[in-house]
Amino acid sequence: MNAVITPAAGVDIAELRQLYYAVYGPHYPVALGTDPAEMARLMADPHSLWLVARCAASGTLTASAAIRGEAGSRIARLEGIAVHPEHRSAGLAAALTGALCAEMLDTGRLDSVYATVRTVGSGPQRVVARNGFRPLGILPNAVDLSSRESLALYARHSPGVLDRRIPVTEVPAVLLPLLRTAGDALGIDYPQVRTVSGPPPAHAPRGAVERLEVIEAPAFVRRRFRERFPGAEGWFYPLHTPNVLLTPEDGRFEVYAYLNRTGGYCSLLTAHPEPTAAAAHLEAVTRALARVGAGYVEALVPLARPEALSAFLAQGFIAGALYPAMRADGDGFHDYAVVSRSSERIDFRGVTVEPPLQPYLDCYASAWASAHLPTPSEVAP
Numbered sequence: 001m002n003a004v005i006t007p008a009a010g011v012d013i014a015e016l017r018q019l020y021y022a023v024y025g026p027h028y029p030v031a032l033g034t035d036p037a038e039m040a041r042l043m044a045d046p047h048s049l050w051l052v053a054r055c056a057a058s059g060t061l062t063a064s065a066a067i068r069g070e071a072g073s074r075i076a077r078l079e080g081i082a083v084h085p086e087h088r089s090a091g092l093a094a095a096l097t098g099a100l101c102a103e104m105l106d107t108g109r110l111d112s113v114y115a116t117v118r119t120v121g122s123g124p125q126r127v128v129a130r131n132g133f134r135p136l137g138i139l140p141n142a143v144d145l146s147s148r149e150s151l152a153l154y155a156r157h158s159p160g161v162l163d164r165r166i167p168v169t170e171v172p173a174v175l176l177p178l179l180r181t182a183g184d185a186l187g188i189d190y191p192q193v194r195t196v197s198g199p200p201p202a203h204a205p206r207g208a209v210e211r212l213e214v215i216e217a218p219a220f221v222r223r224r225f226r227e228r229f230p231g232a233e234g235w236f237y238p239l240h241t242p243n244v245l246l247t248p249e250d251g252r253f254e255v256y257a258y259l260n261r262t263g264g265y266c267s268l269l270t271a272h273p274e275p276t277a278a279a280a281h282l283e284a285v286t287r288a289l290a291r292v293g294a295g296y297v298e299a300l301v302p303l304a305r306p307e308a309l310s311a312f313l314a315q316g317f318i319a320g321a322l323y324p325a326m327r328a329d330g331d332g333f334h335d336y337a338v339v340s341r342s343s344e345r346i347d348f349r350g351v352t353v354e355p356p357l358q359p360y361l362d363c364y365a366s367a368w369a370s371a372h373l374p375t376p377s378e379v380a381p
Contacts, residue, residue, distance in 0.1 A: 008043050008050035015061040023082040027145045029263030032080040053092050063092035067100045075238045078115040093127045114155040125354045132156045134185050135357045137321020138364050141296045141342035144264035153321040161325045166332040168303045170194045172310050181359045182322040196306045212288040218243040228272045235270035242269050253277040266294035279311035290343040298340040312339045320364045
């Protein structure tokens with residue numbers, strides 16, 4: 001099919017909403033395809049690029065994709081890839097992805113672009129792989145569309161970025177298979193990485209935080225967040241703005257998060273008075289978020305912070321993905337782990353993975369078993 005690729009414009013919004021409904025049905029949890037005001041803002045955003053494909057003969061809008069960036073950041077997200085069911089297998093998704101990367105990544109505007117890719121079929125994985133994206137891990141139960149779906153994390157880096165990673169010297173032992181898998185996938189290594197020594201992090205006594213208040217007042221949460229964190233120190237979560245605040249009655253700590261009710265997921269962004277303030281209370285945080293519909297909770301944790309990683313792992317979170325060279329710091333880049341926990345049963349039977357992604361699925365299954373299944377010494381004779 002001959003297609004004409006152009007930047008998305010305001011006159012396309014009605015057709016775009018119809019396209020996303022045709023592809024995803026009524027449960028698409030992203031404003032890019034459902035909220036006209038947000039769609040118009042993204043089209044006008046100088047840090048983002050949204051492209052559409054139209055049939056050269058009829059002018060019908062047949063496909064869409066965008067790279068969303070933000071001011072002051074050199075990392076962006078590939079999102080909203082949609083091809084009308086009547087025009088699939090024509091290479092439109094790959095053509096749009098290639099055009100987006102040529103403009104936003106190959107020109108040096110960004111250090112990396114990532115994508116969370118559906119695993120209900122192999123097509124989305126092949127599209128990003130053909131455009132230079134490489135797998136970074138698996139996110140089980142990450143989103144609720146018509147049912148719970150697992151997503152795959154892929155990323156593409158600008159030339160030379162991976163060579164400027166800041167070395168990591170110590171990680172929790174359970175992360176070593178994930179490091180080896182990511183190293184094989186990206187052609188990098190983690191030489192002389194030791195495993196964390198010392199006792200595991202302490203849990204908060206059960207009942208120490210009986211119940212957390214969940215404040216869902218986006219404008220208030222954003223104002224308070226800016227007051228607590230006037231600079232970039234103490235938090236890092238690209239393309240996520242907090243809209244939920246969790247705090248105990250005495251207010252001794254505050255957890256800032258992004259909650260997507262439509263998709264049933266939540267990202268933990270940071271905590272006050274410092275990022276590890278709620279580390280001993282992650283069980284209570286997860287329970288509180290599950291009560292408001294977040295069946296999946298995730299966090300980004302610096303690989304160079306083994307004590308923070310250990311705190312999450314000790315309370316049921318699993319590291320399912322690794323994002324090397326995610327955050328710029330001077331002349332170097334920091335690696336991050338994506339840790340997550342699902343309050344719903346994880347079922348991989350409906351997951352389709354391409355061969356490059358399979359080792360990550362194996363890593364996750366092994367890490368989950370290590371965290372949740374009893375060891376032989378714990379099984380009664």
